[in-house]
Amino acid sequence: MPKETFFNISKEKQQWILEILLDKFYDRHISQVKVSEIVEAMEMSRGAFYKYFQDLEDAYTFTVRNYSNRVHGDIIASINRNRDHFFLGIEEYLAWCGGLSKDSPYWRSIKLLTRASDLGSSKRLPTNHDSSMVQQWLDLLKINQISMDTTEEAISFLYFVMALVMNSLTDYMVNQWTAEELIEDFRYKVKWLEIGIKSKNANEQ
Template sequence: MPTETFFNLPKEKQQRILDAAKKEFSRASLKDASIANVIKDAEIPRGSFYQYFKDKEDLYYYYFQTVRHDGHRYLISSIQQAKGDLFQGFEEYFAWMVPEIFVGDHALFYKNVFTNMDYHGFRRVAPHLEKNSEACQDKQLAHKKHQKDLLDAIDRSTLKVADDHELHLLLQLVMHTLFTTIADGYRRVLMDGSYDIEQINRNFESKVNWLKNGARKEQDE
């Protein structure tokens, strides 16, 4: 996360840095992105950058959180509107986020996020699914509240989970399924130069149905 020094900057300067981050991280993956380009476009000295962020990864994941600031809230709302049905809530959440990711203002950035994500990246973009947080105390409190709100929204009586640990495992599984479905959609773009949002939604729906009901057919007696 940014330092207090960053948050003390004028809003215009903060936004200039975030605009530079958007440009660079939309151009290249985290691995290939250049801090020099961010510094140049933001018109700040290199030394100042490291007063604001630990490194380019710190900026990258902070930028992601600013872009997706309302995503966690919408996920909880979707589950609540589905009367606690975890899977129906995720399907609603997925349908809401896919157009934004593929055709929204940040589509190029999302393409680089989802086509280059590893386990470490998953933990950083979905921290509310992790049981432990390495953030500062204020962020840890927010992290715990996000977790509680999410867990409280779910009707556990419909799920085969024994405790919070198993519910976390299930949430991670569904979120991994969501992320890999998006990544597969972007790989299709790279192969064919096009995408089909309806097909991407159907793919996710099929995967969720397998999670809900199992993929094995019942044998005839």
């Protein structure tokens, strides 16, 4: 996490720094990025960078987690707009991503997340079961008749859904698919989840 000094500056300046970090990290491995080029873009001294972050890895991890939270929030918002059709909400989010300009900051944030190499960014943080976010998620599952035995299982499914979306977007990038191909592939995954992969004859035995 950044140092307290970072959180003491204005939200506008925090966002400005995050946008610079995104620009430096989104298309390169952390080993290819130097602190010197970051501070040059920020027009700050090297010492100023270390007033905000422990080191380069700290800045990278914070950038990944910040944009991960934003993207995950947008995915849930899209599902919420289609409350009674869970996977349609995800499909609409993917279709929207498929129409993004490859030069847009949002697309860069997605590319950052699909390339993120530090496993710490996937670490599950402690979750308050009584939080509004968890309750909203449980309501979405209930409306869509998605059965979970416990809240822990529902939270695990939340992480699974987010991984499913990012996996689809990674395939989209790597294979240079069209938006239509992205949606077609996602529908395969939805079919596997909703119907299963065993043949009808196997289910009848």
